[in-house]
Amino acid sequence: MNAIAEYFSDLFGGIKTLLTGMKVTGKYFIRSPKEIVTQQYPDNRDTLVMFDRFKGEVIMPHNDKNEHRCTGCGICEMNCPNGSIEIISKFEIVDEKKKKAIDKHIYHLGMCTFCGLCVKTCPSKALAFGQNFEHASTDRNSFNKILNKPGSVLTKDVKE
């Protein structure tokens, strides 16, 4: 008799747990328009705002006078764990003194692991993270970026 009771309690208990599960999914089905969490990605580009700390790519902010803050000291290059930063410096003559300045600040996006060490260690806060994340490209050369804009110079307020 006990075995029969167990048989039926197994059966009905099992059915009950199945119905509880169906209740959960059924609830979502009925409330589906409200519960849908899918983001319509390419359509919501205009409204999609990334957080300001989001590590999309390394950029070098320039002000409106086309000036950046990079002195070309090479600390970012040294700190980068995988060699994604290359600095090519040149010597400029400013006020009749020879002065080191950057010629090209090359950033290899394809090698970057977004560890943030370059941005963190930069003594003059010349580097920052950009929020752009749409990097896909068919040309691998497009990942080698030159961060300083053509013709840009060092701002005056950065101490050497």
Next chain:
Amino acid sequence: MFIYDFSELTSKIHAGIAGSFGEGLLTTTIEMTIVGIVFITFFAVLGLFLVYMERKVCAFFQCRLGPNRVGPWGLLQTIADFIKLLMKELITIKSADQFLFNVAPFIVIIATMLAMGAIPFAKGLHALDFDIGILYVMATSSLGVLGILLAGWSSNNKYSLIGAMRSGAQIVSYELSVGLSLMTIVVLAGTMQFSQIIAGQETAWFIFRGHIPAFIAFCIFMVASTAETNRGPFDLAEAESELTAGFHTEYSGIKFALFFLSEFMNMFVVASIASTVFFGGWMPLHIPGLGGFNHVMDFFPPIVWFFGKTFTIIFLMMWFKWTFPRLRIDQLLTLEWKFLLPINLVNILIMALCVLNHWYF
């Protein structure tokens, strides 16, 4: 009752053809060709729609949107997929048994199509109306397992073979339950002919007339038929997390599409049988004693009733699939032999008692 009888239309068509070609083999051939073309078209359209429905339903269960890019609300997505599958390369396996490998998907799809022939869509709208209709449907729908077994065997892939063997064990077992649960209603109806079964539900559907045993039979039929169509939670033959894709791992292109389509069409066949046998098929909802209500119900065309019921049951099966985890093979067999079959046998006995003592409505 003024439900339109489609046999008027079909007999007119028959008279027209016979008028031109005379009664005989030629007329029969032409008629069969027409029926065949109608069925294949219906098959394809319905298959595409069911795939779309499954995608949308499961998306809503899962807080997603589902296909929504191709066409309005993604309606053309399945058509695009179908075209893609048609254009894909048919991969041939070097060490596969070529003949069986190629013939397997057709066996599966033909079995499904044969079963479809007996389904009454509306009054007089069916290709075959055997007096052993239920037996015929059961016989043909279980032929599909042959195709699955052959597909698994001929692929020369161990995953496929495991899937096929699982499927074999599964369908052989669950065929019993499907049959017995339908027999329960046959006991009540006193006939195996679909048109007669539907006619018997004019006063009320069998699930109401047969009350408790009919309801139990319906539950068992739902479980067993879900298992027979190889759908989750009984999709052990595919079991994508264990066997990658089970018996159709090695298939690609249109041959894969046939397997895919047959799964959905099997689901439709099973659901339409359930709606015919338990919910009166195209018969509108009639409640004895409420003449006015019944009259209003009759205004809805029978074809709407049929598809409404069928798709409700299909929705239920999708609900199962997208809620439950998959069973293990031994649990699957335990469920059949320890639970479904004994309950079914007792149930058929109860139904017989009910019929003998007129304990039904």
Next chain:
Amino acid sequence: MVDADITEKKDTVEEYLINMGPQHPSTHGVLRLVVNLRGEIVKDLKPHCGYIHRGIEKMAERNTYTQIIHLTDRLDYLSAHMNNEAVCLLVEGALEVEVPERAKYIRTIISELSRLASHQLWWCVMGMDLGALTTFFYGLRDREHILDIFEENCGGRLIQSYNCPGGVMYDIKPTFQQKVKECLAYFKTKLPEYEDLLSGNVIFQQRTKNTGLITKEEAIAYGMTGPSGRGSGFSCDVRKKNPYSAYDKVTFNEILRTEGDSLARYKVRMDEMRESMSIIEQLIDNIPEGDFAAKMKPIIKLPVGEYYQRVEACRGEFGVYVESRGEKNPYRIKFRSPNFANLSALDYMSRGEKIADLVAIMSSLDLVIPDIDR
């Protein structure tokens, strides 16, 4: 030396081999298991690793200690923060740097959020492996809320690189506490659904009960740690054993179960989610003011000697062993990864089980392959 490679066996009528992986839906990555089957029964199996071996230990030997941190993200990517923390704690311990309290609190909260997110992902994948695909989307949906917090505060969603020797990279945002509380309140309404959908389900219970059994002694011998070890009753929680960061300031239970089957491991993780939430709740309102990082020298050189630092990652004890020769790079660095030890028990646990159970066992161990291959 006997080569007992089962791949050299030939298929017979009774026994045959199948390759699960490196591309297989349930190995969650590029793990390859050569499974010897008899019908559906697993006779034995051999893991073949190395498909995602990147030589992180070798790379780390050439990097400075600050540069190593971002490599540890790539081990067990779901407990990236804990891995970072292990390296940082080791460096701080070796140099005897006092980390500000605020940094400790932030680290602990982010760790527990990572654990929560990792267990959510594990839950949804476990459901998916057992054939309930819907769980996958529910788990990912809830995880998104935590990842948004990470993204806002750390800049990364999965691999944050938020730790640095001495503390954390940046201070938390002012909205951090508010967002975390909202996230926990949200998840508390969803956790009962997890239980309804999967834990209570009779099919799930049948699938996991008494499969993949391993006793406490065996679990210890195989070095199983984390929820997998605790499912067998092995009390191995580093947070209790050697409290680090702010774990000595909170009260929480170490979830232990004695059954040692897949269901026990499942339940341990489910309860750990509750414990994690309780830990976060105890800390979130008490984050002290102050610096978020101690001042460190720009070039860190560890004194000569060997150091071992262990933390409790999402899947078990994550350890870092460093042999230092006083240079700015480690002479030898080794990551003790929990998944590697858990994997070694898989053969023992799955013998005699069905192939469907093997999938369930792997799921309940929650293997992350990059952590195995390193």
Next chain:
Amino acid sequence: MTNEALKDFIVTCAPGATFTESKQMVVAIIPQNDFFTLVKKLKESATTAFDFLVSLTGVDFNPSLGVVYHLESSELKHIVCLKTSTDDRINPILDSITSLYPAAELQEREVFDLFGVRFNNHPDMRRLFLDDEWVGYPLRKDYVDTVNIIDLIK
């Protein structure tokens, strides 16, 4: 068990053992020949009961090749670090502890793979991560990275 008692225990089992300074735990350098018997005693003795192999690390001490073991007791919660090494760089062989700790099986294979240290009585001494055709043992200090896979920066 205190660190001093543990040191005494180790010295009685392995007379050749020496110790180095560490704030964290007892670090003992054990001669290769005494190693297996010592670990067996450490595991089986009730006062030590080191039943949990935390970590097994291969190290190229240059010139000797060695392995560092971290053992912990699940009951008594104490931890010890054992080191053993061999001077033979051509054909280094150490004793396997797989029979005591099954966890060591894969880890010893890893050490063999990356350092080339073979282990006696190991059931399945094959490479683990790298393919069988790989030449050399990458984590050794004298390994020349010919394809320049790891040495990305300069």
